[in-house]
Structures are given as structure tokens and as C-alpha cells.
Amino acid sequence: LSFNPSRQPSRSPSPLLPLTMTQKAAPPKHAWSSATLDSDKTDLTRVVDEASTTTSSAAALFLPVEEAERLVESLECVGVAGVGSKAYLKYFNNLQTLNLSAHSHAQSKTDEYILEAVSTFEKLPVVIENMLAVEAWRTRVLPSLKPKGLAANNCMRSYFTLYSEGVAVNLLELALYHRHQLAECSETLDLVDYVVRQITGLCVPLAQNEMLKHCKKPLSAAEQGELIMNRSKEDELKDHEFQIRFSASLSCLTLLRYFTEHFEALPLHAQTRLLDTHDVLVLIVPLVENPPWSRRNGDDWEKWEEGKWGKVEKGDLLKLSKIEGQVWLAVYHLTCTQACREKYPLSEFRKSQILRLRKYLNDIIVDQLPVLADVRRYLDELALMSVPGVNAPAPMLEVAPLKSKIDRECTASVADEQWEEVWSKLTDKDDEDIRALTDVYSQDGIEEVFGEKPVFELNGLPVREVQVTFPGGECAFEIKPKDLKKGVESETERGTFKRYKLSLKSKLEATLDSSCDITATVSFESDINHTCTVASPLELPDSGDKTWHQIGAVTEMCVVQLGLEKMGAGGAWSISKGFISLPVNNIS
Numbered sequence: 001l002s003f004n005p006s007r008q009p010s011r012s013p014s015p016l017l018p019l020t021m022t023q024k025a026a027p028p029k030h031a032w033s034s035a036t037l038d039s040d041k042t043d044l045t046r047v048v049d050e051a052s053t054t055t056s057s058a059a060a061l062f063l064p065v066e067e068a069e070r071l072v073e074s075l076e077c078v079g080v081a082g083v084g085s086k087a088y089l090k091y092f093n094n095l096q097t098l099n100l101s102a103h104s105h106a107q108s109k110t111d112e113y114i115l116e117a118v119s120t121f122e123k124l125p126v127v128i129e130n131m132l133a134v135e136a137w138r139t140r141v142l143p144s145l146k147p148k149g150l151a152a153n154n155c156m157r158s159y160f161t162l163y164s165e166g167v168a169v170n171l172l173e174l175a176l177y178h179r180h181q182l183a184e185c186s187e188t189l190d191l192v193d194y195v196v197r198q199i200t201g202l203c204v205p206l207a208q209n210e211m212l213k214h215c216k217k218p219l220s221a222a223e224q225g226e227l228i229m230n231r232s233k234e235d236e237l238k239d240h241e242f243q244i245r246f247s248a249s250l251s252c253l254t255l256l257r258y259f260t261e262h263f264e265a266l267p268l269h270a271q272t273r274l275l276d277t278h279d280v281l282v283l284i285v286p287l288v289e290n291p292p293w294s295r296r297n298g299d300d301w302e303k304w305e306e307g308k309w310g311k312v313e314k315g316d317l318l319k320l321s322k323i324e325g326q327v328w329l330a331v332y333h334l335t336c337t338q339a340c341r342e343k344y345p346l347s348e349f350r351k352s353q354i355l356r357l358r359k360y361l362n363d364i365i366v367d368q369l370p371v372l373a374d375v376r377r378y379l380d381e382l383a384l385m386s387v388p389g390v391n392a393p394a395p396m397l398e399v400a401p402l403k404s405k406i407d408r409e410c411t412a413s414v415a416d417e418q419w420e421e422v423w424s425k426l427t428d429k430d431d432e433d434i435r436a437l438t439d440v441y442s443q444d445g446i447e448e449v450f451g452e453k454p455v456f457e458l459n460g461l462p463v464r465e466v467q468v469t470f471p472g473g474e475c476a477f478e479i480k481p482k483d484l485k486k487g488v489e490s491e492t493e494r495g496t497f498k499r500y501k502l503s504l505k506s507k508l509e510a511t512l513d514s515s516c517d518i519t520a521t522v523s524f525e526s527d528i529n530h531t532c533t534v535a536s537p538l539e540l541p542d543s544g545d546k547t548w549h550q551i552g553a554v555t556e557m558c559v560v561q562l563g564l565e566k567m568g569a570g571g572a573w574s575i576s577k578g579f580i581s582l583p584v585n586n587i588s
Contacts, residue, residue, distance in 0.1 A: 068113060075095065077133075080141065083134055084137070084158070088164075089433040095168065098171070099171045127171060128185075132402055136406045153428070154431075155233050156431065157426065157433070159237065177258060190401065192270050193403060196256075196280065196283065198248060199252055202292045246292075253287075253323055273398075276344075281354060284331060285354070301317055305322065320369060466580060468521075468560075476505040497582060500579065502580055517537055518536065518562075519533060522560070534553075536551045557582070562575050
């Protein structure tokens with residue numbers, strides 16, 4: 001759920017990564033309700049799932065089966081009063097461990113025994129109830145805690161409490177991909193209501209939507225840095241809250257697609273709630289017209305992908321992202337499958353709203369998702385149809401049991417009791433529960449689960465060669481064994497570095513321009529070809545025949561110092577000597 005939970009929330013309000021991890025094992029063919037589709041189109045509808053599938057040769061985050069079952073069995077409901085407590089943080093720790101491992105299993109296409117354990121021990125309702133409890137806490141309890149100084153003393157704890165809602169949505173994205181998980185879930189009515197509430201938050205116009213204003217406002221690196229340095233703890237907590245809500249709301253679009261795809265697996269009251277009460281087909285229309293997953297940044301366009309905003313070339317603006325694919329597949333199921341069409345009576349209002357989608361189904365979009373040709377044909381037929389003026393309203397509305405129960409728990413005294421029992425007794429610096437969470441994000445292979453490249457550590461790897469290049473020439477250095485033993489250590493802001501003498505392997509004189517760039521590429525001895533590159537503009541003195549030039553810095557974890565000599569009066573400059581400084585654990 002990029003802002004990345006493996007980083008401290010005070011560093012950056014980056015997007016919430018786990019929420020956008022919808023990677024799954026290669027899915028089976030969908031059991032499409034419409035019998036008119038041919039096999040070629042059925043296969044092509046899998047493009048969104050397959051685009052989300054990531055295979056990796058790296059080791060996955062595997063929990064032993066017994067440990068996974070123990071963690072699943074430990075999941076218990078805590079109620080609104082228990083949100084943020086020690087018991088809740090333990091629940092969140094276990095939930096995130098299971099979530100990350102489940103994603104790792106899906107990415108590596110291995111046995112998804114964690115999801116099966118969740119189904120076997122009937123813990124999906126527990127996850128849903130605690131997710132609804134955090135939502136209620138965020139909307140009804142948190143506003144009363146903020147004036148008491150929550151952000152100033154407990155920013156980290158409150159951040160992870162909010163973040164747990166996104167983790168629950170993320171796990172549901174994996175679980176409900178499987179039809180049987182949705183069919184066996186006993187809390188589908190509450191889940192449908194929750195998903196629609198989050199999606200409705202995305203439909204509010206930008207001018208009145210504080211969450212969208214915050215998340216769709218592009219900031220330069222300088223502006224982002226200034227914001228982080230100058231914001232108060234209260235503003236920081238608000239930033240995290242908006243970012244989590246935004247990412248979780250976009251993930252709910254995936255859950256909506258599963259509801260429509262597995263529509264017949266839903267109980268009757270959930271089907272009625274989805275189509276009639278919430279009218280999700282009409283709800284989707286403003287999302288297509290004003291997509292919350294795209295924004296303008298100066299002259300560039302950006303789309304929300306993999307938990308962060310990424311630049312999109314103008315020629316690729318019509319290329320469907322994963323989120324857009326989920327939305328259009330939901331539209332397809334709502335308009336073209338028999339089960340949905342039989343339970344969705346049309347009216348003049350619904351007809352006018354649905355036909356607003358017609359102009360967005362151009363050939364470029366249909367070529368990417370061929371089943372949308374059926375949607376386009378349906379809309380063409382709908383434009384010629386006569387429909388009733390209005391629909392009769394439902395005679396009664398069934399109350400969502402979990403939401404009703406949680407609302408009763410949100411009494412006026414909850415905030416005061418929580419403050420006295422939990423929040424006032426802890427601060428971030430002495431919070432042992434938060435420290436325990438760090439183990440979850442320090443496992444091997446965690447970077448790949450979050451969609452990031454793993455950090456390559458150079459522990460014990462000797463330098464093979466240092467290649468220095470510049471306009472008009474190049475030269476190579478090596479560290480001789482005798483010099484490797486004579487490294488000089490020095491303390492820096494980034495820890496202990498060791499400085500080694502470089503010996504020239506090849507020497508080439510060249511005329512250097514002080515305005516050119518000079519680059520040093522360090523190659524290390526390892527089974528994989530790993531290099532480190534640093535560069536800087538070359539500056540030559542107006543007088544003298546010797547000078548030193550530094551490439552890189554300790555902040556880049558590599559410093560190369562070059563000795564330059566002038567070959568005769570008015571002659572060309574040549575590289576005559578060099579030194580390299582590296583962290584002490586990067587070379588041996």
C-alpha cells in the first residue's frame with residue numbers, strides 16, 4: 001500500500017506500493033457469461049491480468065506452511081476501540097507478512113497456500129471487518145484525536161494504522177481474483193458498500209475533492225524537498241492519509257471488476273446492491289470522463305502505475321494502463337454478460353448516462369481490448385432502443401450488518417479512551433510495536449515484491465578495473481594486490497571509507513576541454529557484471545602543469561580522484577595517477 005512502507009513515512013509521501021501490486025499467477029481462462037464470444041476474444045480479455053503478472057528468478061518471500069497457517073489462525077477482529085492498540089499492531093504485522101508472502105507466491109507462480117489457508121480458516125470476514133473498523137476510525141475517531149497532539153507524538157503509529165486499511169484491500173485484490181473466495185465470503189454486502197464508497201470518493205469533482213487536489217498536484221523535486229522539510233507533523237499525517245486513501249480507492253476498481261466478473265457468485269442481495277442501489281455502471285461514467293489515474297504535469301502527461309506517477313509519452317496516451325483495463329472490463333461485464341443485463345433494468349436516465357461512454361470506445365482502445373467491440377455494439381444498439389422513463393425504486397434496503405455494528409461501536413467516548421490507554425502513553429522514539437514492524441520490511445527479496453530493483457551490495461568484491469572516459473580519449477586503472485593491503489580508512493558522513501591507490505593499465509594523452517564531462521566506470525569482480533558509474537564536469541586550471549580532479553562523492557558511495565599533468569608547455573593534459581575511495585564493506 002508508492003509510498004513505500006519499507007521507508008520511513010517522514011522521508012517522503014511517495015505512493016503506496018503494495019496496493020498497486022495486482023500481480024498474480026497466470027490466470028485460467030475466464031468463464032465468460034456471454035456465449036456469443038469466440039475463444040480468441042476470451043483469451044484476449046486476459047491482457048490486463050497477464051500485464052500484471054511478474055515472473056522473477058529471485059528467491060520469493062516464502063513462509064513455511066505451518067507458520068503461514070499459524071499467522072492466519074491468529075487473525076482476530078479488534079473493533080473500533082482496539083484500532084491502533086498493541087493487539088492491532090500485532091494483527092497488522094501478521095497481515096502484512098501474509099500479504100507480502102502471498103504476492104511473492106503469485107509472482108513466482110507457486111502454490112498459493114496462504115490464500116487457501118485464509119479460506120479454510122474463514123478469515124476473509126475478519127480482514128473485511130478490521131478494514132471497516134479502520135475506515136470508521138479514520139473518519140470518526142481520528143479527527144477527535146488530532147487536536148490532542150496525535151501527529152506530534154505518534155505520527156509513525158498512526159501512519160501504520162491508516163496503512164493497514166490499504167494492506168487489507170491489497171490482500172483482497174489477490175484473494176477475490178479467485179471466484180470461490182468471493183462465493184464463500186459471508187460479508188459481501190459490506191464489502192460491496194465499502195468498495196463503492198471508495199470509488200465514489202474518486203468521482204467527486206476536483207474542485208471539491210481535497211484528496212484528488214493533493215494527489216494529482218504535480219511537484220518538482222525541489223518543491224517536494226521543500227515541502228518535506230517545512231511541513232508540520234499534522235500536515236505530514238494528512239499527506240499520508242490522502243495518499244493511502246487515493247491508492248486504496250484505485251485498487252478498489254480492481255475489486256469492482258471482480259464483482260462484475262464473478263457476478264453470479266455474489267448473493268442476491270449483493271447483486272441488487274451493486275446494480276440497483278449503487279448503479280455502478282453509471283458510477284463508472286465520470287471516472288472515464290475525468291480519470292483520477294492521469295494528470296498533467298506542465299507539458300507532460302502522467303499516469304498512476306505501479307503505485308506512483310509515471311511520465312507517459314504523448315503517443316502512448318491512448319495506451320491502456322492496468323487501472324483503465326480493469327475499469328473497461330467491468331463495463332464489459334455490466335453491459336454484455338447475461339447475468340448482469342437480466343438484473344439491470346434500463347431507464348431514460350441510465351441510457352443517457354451510459355451512452356456518454358460511446359465516444360471513448362475508439363479503434364485504438366478496442367484493438368487493445370477486443371471484447372470492447374461488444375460494448376461498442378451494445379451502445380450502438382442502446383442508442384436506437386426505447387426504454388422506460390423511470391425505474392421503480394426498491395421496496396426496501398437491507399442493512400449492511402458489519403457497518404451497522406461498527407457504527408454502534410463509534411461512541412463519543414472512544415477517542416478519549418484510546419488517547420488515555422494508547423496514544424498518550426507512547427511516542428515514536430520509544431514505540432516497541434513500531435520497531436517490531438521493521439522485520440517485515442527487511443526480508444530478502446522484499447524489493448522485488450514492491451516492484452523495485454534490489455539493492456546490490458558489493459561486500460567482499462574486489463575492483464576489477466576503473467575505466468575513465470572523456471571526449472577524445474580514455475584510460476584504465478587497476479588496484480594491484482600490494483596496494484589493496486595499504487588502503488587508508490577515513491570517517492565520512494556515510495560511514496567508513498577506504499582509499500586505494502590506482503595503477504594505470506593503459507595511458508592515452510588527449511586534449512581535454514574544461515567544459516567537457518569526465519566519467520569513471522568501476523567494474524567489480526563478481527558472477528554478474530556489476531558496475532558503478534560516476535561523472536562530473538572537468539575543470540582545468542589556467543596556470544600550472546598539475547592538478548587533481550574528483551569524480552563522484554561519498555553520497556554516491558564512490559569517489560575517484562585523478563591526477564592530471566600537462567605534457568610540456570602548452571601541451572595536452574594527461575591522466576598520470578589516481579585513487580579510489582569506497583565504503584569499507586565494498587572491497588576486500
